[in-house]
Structures are given as structure tokens and as C-alpha cells.
């Protein structure tokens with residue numbers, strides 16, 4: 503693998519989240535509504551696909567926001583033509599089969615790389631797909647998806663070149679990210695000998711894998727999840743997404759009988 507590319511893909515993105523980044527709340531809600539109408543905003547059948555493709559590929563300096571709004575209109579029209587029932591159906595509700603817990607990383611758009619459509623995946627993403635046991639946001643997403651949407655699959659997905667995982671493998675002070683990444687550092691501490699026996703790239707990947715496994719453990723310690731597993735066969739999966747190839751790998755996350763019995767004894771509630 504191109505280790506230089508990997509490090510460029512991970513470390514700078516973490517730095518991008520640091521103090522030098524412009525304020526995240528520097529938003530202008532009315533800009534979209536008041537956005538000046540121009541020919542560039544008007545969907546056109548004459549818009550060459552090649553131009554759109556060029557705009558979407560990284561490396562140039564095209565303004566992504568303006569391009570995105572233009573793309574949206576084209577995408578909505580094309581999707582409505584290809585799947586006439588999709589939007590009317592979605593307007594009445596959602597019945598996703600998958601709860602996806604992944605990283606916020608821009609390179610990990612789950613619905614896109616799964617080849618699925620709006621309505622197929624209920625999503626919770628955060629930096630480094632960390633699941634804190636007391637985190638209200640992820641807990642609410644999991645409970646809503648499992649108990650009310652009755653998803654059939656829960657996926658926890660990590661990925662290669664994850665900036666959050668790389669940060670937890672380093673020792674820089676990262677401000678608010680430090681408490682967020684605490685579970686990753688705890689995994690690093692608990693698996694120090696193993697991680698130190700590996701190359702830096704291998705160790706980062708191993709920590710990403712351990713993080714997925716730990717995330718699944720957190721999910722499986724929730725009463726609604728244990729009930730759904732027992733009562734209707736809810737399935738849990740651990741995946742790693744390779745941002746350099748677009749390919750998913752499935753981790754073997756099968757628990758032993760002993761682990762399952764201990765978990766049920768400790769966490770099953772009435």
C-alpha cells in the first residue's frame with residue numbers, strides 16, 4: 503500500500519479538525535434560499551456528464567457547494583425518472599433494513615458505496631465511529647432503529663486511513679477530540695503489546711478493527727438489541743471499508759456460547 507498516501511489521507515484530515523479550521527458554525531441559513539438564480543442553477547439536459555464528473559472528482563478548485571446544489575436537481579429528476587415510485591413512497595415513511603454506524607469521514611458515504619438508495623439505510627456517523635456507552639445520540643439512534651424501525655441488520659463499520667484512529671495512536675493534545683477519542687485510547691492501552699508488535703500502519707488498522715469489535719459489544723449490551731436478537735433474529739455485523747479501493751471487508755464477530763451467556767446474564771432486562 504502507498505503508506506505516504508495513507509498518512510496524507512489520515513493525519514491532515516485530523517489537523518483539519520483542529521483549531522486552525524474556520525468556525526464550524528459559520529453558517530448562513532438563508533444563503534440557500536436567497537441563492538441567486540442563474541443558468542448554472544438550472545438543470546439542463548445539455549449538461550455534459552463529463553463536466554459533472556469532473557466537478558465531482560477531487561483535485562480541482564470548483565466550488566463544491568454550488569456544484570452540489572446543481573447536482574441535486576439533476577439527481578432528483580433522474581432518480582424520479584428511473585424509480586417513479588421511490589419519492590412518493592419515501593414521503594409516506596421509512597422502512598430501512600439496515601442501521602449503519604460509521605465514521606463521519608467524507609470518504610465513507612455508506613448509501614453510495616453500498617449501492618443503495620434513500621430509505622435503505624438508517625445512519626449514525628461520528629468521528630472514528632466511536633460508541634460511548636452513555637452517548638445519548640448514538641443510543642437514541644440505535645434504540646429508534648431497532649425498536650421502532652425494526653431494522654434487520656446493525657452494522658458497525660470502521661475504515662482504513664481513519665484520522666480519528668490515527669490520532670488515538672499518536673500523543674498530540676487535540677482538545678475536545680481527546681475525550682471523544684478516549685475509548686480508542688483505552689483500546690490502545692488494553693492492547694498495547696499487540697499494537698507495538700505491529701508496524702505503524704498495521705497497528706492503526708488493528709486499532710480500527712478493535713474499535714469496530716468494541717462498538718459491537720456496546721450495541722449488544724443494550725436491552726432492546728438483546729431482545730431483538732432473541733425475538734426476531736436481528737443480525738449484527740462488523741465491517742472495515744477500504745477508502746483506497748471502495749471495498750468492504752467483513753470481520754468475524756461470532757461470539758462464543760460462553761460470551762453470549764455472560765452477556766445475557768449481565769445485560770438482559772425485562
Ligand SMILES: [Zn+2]
Pocket residue numbers: 605606607629630631661663664665666667
Ligand atoms: Zn474515520
